[in-house]
Each structure stands twice: as C-alpha cells, then as structure tokens.
Amino acid sequence: MQRRGEAIVLSPSDLMRFQDCVHATMLHLRYLNGEPLAPAEDTASARLMQVKGDSHELAFLQTLRDAHKSIRTIDKEMAFQDAIEATRAALMEGSDYIYQAALSGGRWGGFADFVERIDRPSRLGAFSYEVIDTKLKRSPDPKHVLQLVLYSDLLSEVQGVEPEHIHIVLVDRQRVTLRLGDYASYARHLRKRLEEFVAKPDPTRPEPVAGCDFCRWREHCRREWDATDSLCMVAGIRKDQRLKLEAAGVKTLAAAPPCVTCLQRSGWSSRDRLGPMPNPSSAAIVVCHGRSRTTALS
Numbered sequence: 001m002q003r004r005g006e007a008i009v010l011s012p013s014d015l016m017r018f019q020d021c022v023h024a025t026m027l028h029l030r031y032l033n034g035e036p037l038a039p040a041e042d043t044a045s046a047r048l049m050q051v052k053g054d055s056h057e058l059a060f061l062q063t064l065r066d067a068h069k070s071i072r073t074i075d076k077e078m079a080f081q082d083a084i085e086a087t088r089a090a091l092m093e094g095s096d097y098i099y100q101a102a103l104s105g106g107r108w109g110g111f112a113d114f115v116e117r118i119d120r121p122s123r124l125g126a127f128s129y130e131v132i133d134t135k136l137k138r139s140p141d142p143k144h145v146l147q148l149v150l151y152s153d154l155l156s157e158v159q160g161v162e163p164e165h166i167h168i169v170l171v172d173r174q175r176v177t178l179r180l181g182d183y184a185s186y187a188r189h190l191r192k193r194l195e196e197f198v199a200k201p202d203p204t205r206p207e208p209v210a211g212c213d214f215c216r217w218r219e220h221c222r223r224e225w226d227a228t229d230s231l232c233m234v235a236g237i238r239k240d241q242r243l244k245l246e247a248a249g250v251k252t253l254a255a256a257p258p259c260v261t262c263l264q265r266s267g268w269s270s271r272d273r274l275g276p277m278p279n280p281s282s283a284a285i286v287v288c289h290g291r292s293r294t295t296a297l298s
C-alpha cells in the first residue's frame with residue numbers, strides 16, 4: 001500500500017494481508033495518514049524465507065534460460081510508471097516470458113514474477129499471456145491464488161482477454177495449473193471489500209492470527225495487548241474461547257477466573273470457607289495464572 005498524492009495505491013500483497021488480518025490494513029492506513037506508528041524490521045526467519053524465495057524464483061528463471069526461451073526482464077528499480085511502459089512494450093513484442101512484469105489498473109499495481117506467452121489470440125496479436133508465480137510451498141496456498149487472480153485481472157486490461165489459467169511453481173519445482181474462473185469471484189469480492197475498507201474503514205482491533213510473528217505491526221499489537229491486559233496474551237487461546245469469555249464479561253486476564261491449581265496454590269480448598277470457587281462454566285474456559293499466564297484450559 002502506498003500513498004500517491006491523495007490516492008492510496010494497492011498491491012496484491014495488500015490483498016493477502018487484508019485476508020489475513022484487517023487490523024494490519026488499518027494500521028498501515030493510519031501509518032500512511034501520518035500517525036507515529038513504527039513498523040518493525042523483518043525477523044531473521046522472514047529474511048531467510050525471502051532469500052530462499054528469491055533463489056527459488058531465480059532457479060526457475062534459469063530453467064527457462066536453459067530451455068532457450070526468449071525472456072524480457074523488467075527492472076524493478078526503475079520508476080513504476082516506466083516499468084509499466086516497459087512491460088507493455090515487452091507484451092507487444094511477444095517474448096516467451098516476461099520476468100517481473102509490472103502490471104497496473106485503477107488503484108492497483110504490482111510485479112508478477114513471470115507471465116508466459118500462450119497461443120491464444122488477444123489484442124496483442126495471435127498470442128496472449130498467463131501469470132506464473134514461484135512459491136516456497138508444497139501445495140498452492142489460497143492467499144497466493146488470490147494474488148495471481150489479481151495479477152491476471154491486471155493483465156487482462158492490457159491484452160484485452162482474460163487468461164484461462166494461473167500457474168504456481170512449487171518448492172519441489174512441480175508446476176500446478178488452476179482455472180482462473182474457479183477462484184476469480186472470491187478474489188474479486190475480496191478486492192472490492194478491501195477497496196471499500198480503504199475508502200471507509202470500519203473500526204478494527206488486533207486479533208491474533210498465524211501470521212502475527214511475521215507482521216510488521218507485531219510490536220505495536222503486543223504493546224496494545226499488554227496495555228489492555230488482553231486475553232489475546234493467553235497462548236493457544238482460540239478466538240471462540242476468547243469471545244465466550246468476553247461475552248461472559250471477562251475481558252482481561254485479571255478478570256479471568258483462575259484454574260483450580262492456581263486456587264489450590266493460593267490456599268483455596270473445597271472444604272475451606274474462603275468463598276465459592278469461581279464458576280467458569282459460563283465462559284467454558286478458565287485461565288491459568290500460575291504458569292506465566294500463558295495457558296488456556298478448556
């Protein structure tokens with residue numbers, strides 16, 4: 001996501017992030033609007049994944065070179081508008097492959113790893129192109145499919161026909177081909193939702209997801225969870241468990257009923273008359289405060 005003048009320009013990576021966590025999109029918007037938010041550096045493992053991803057991409061490029069395919073490479077360092085023009089010229093030329101194809105349309109833009117020439121007539125001539133992406137995965141990931149659908153839509157605007165397929169080269173070099181029509185409507189729906197959200201954001205809050213460890217806003221969210229004594233700090237707590245607790249009025253760790261072990265450690269016994277044990281049944285979960293407040297017990 002970038003600000004160009006008054007406009008916010010979106011990329012397929014923004015769509016993947018939005019699908020993962022709407023709050024990440026909100027924080028990015030606030031950052032672009034000048035709020036003093038500091039994105040975190042990439043973690044060492046994220047950097048390692050990036051290096052591995054780059055080498056997987058280059059290995060695929062080498063297989064194309066070894067097969068003597070004609071390849072035009074677009075320089076990602078040039079101004080984006082120049083990269084779009086260079087990509088358009090390469091598409092008209094009809095090379096077998098364009099590497100790092102710059103594509104744009106409306107408020108969207110980005111670089112597709114590769115586009116591949118196929119024998120299907122289009123505005124370009126007796127041929128058109130389809131999008132190929134290299135991914136460090138053993139099977140296609142739905143969020144990568146989203147990305148490819150969006151690139152395909154941007155490519156359609158240049159060549160005047162919609163690609164029939166999208167392709168992913170997996171980590172084991174296996175190539176998976178998917179029908180664009182099977183995924184396009186969900187991806188376009190999500191694209192519209194992101195556009196609407198950017199135009200008029202609904203309130204969001206940080207909700208832990210699998211990608212938090214790699215998110216640039218992870219430090220900001222952790223500070224917020226800490227400051228609000230959030231139930232999100234309970235390791236392994238599921239969203240449905242947290243929502244049940246919140247619906248029962250338990251909105252912070254301090255307010256969560258302790259587990260029996262914690263109570264017994266603090267001297268509680270069913271024979272004592274220290275007061276009734278808090279009944280967790282309404283929340284269907286109790287939180288163990290005794291082990292660094294990190295365990296959710298169903």
Ligand code: SF4
Pocket residue numbers: 020021022023024027205206207208209211212213215216217218219221
């Ligand atoms: S750290 Fe997690 S909850 Fe916070 S913005 Fe990132 S993905 Fe969302």
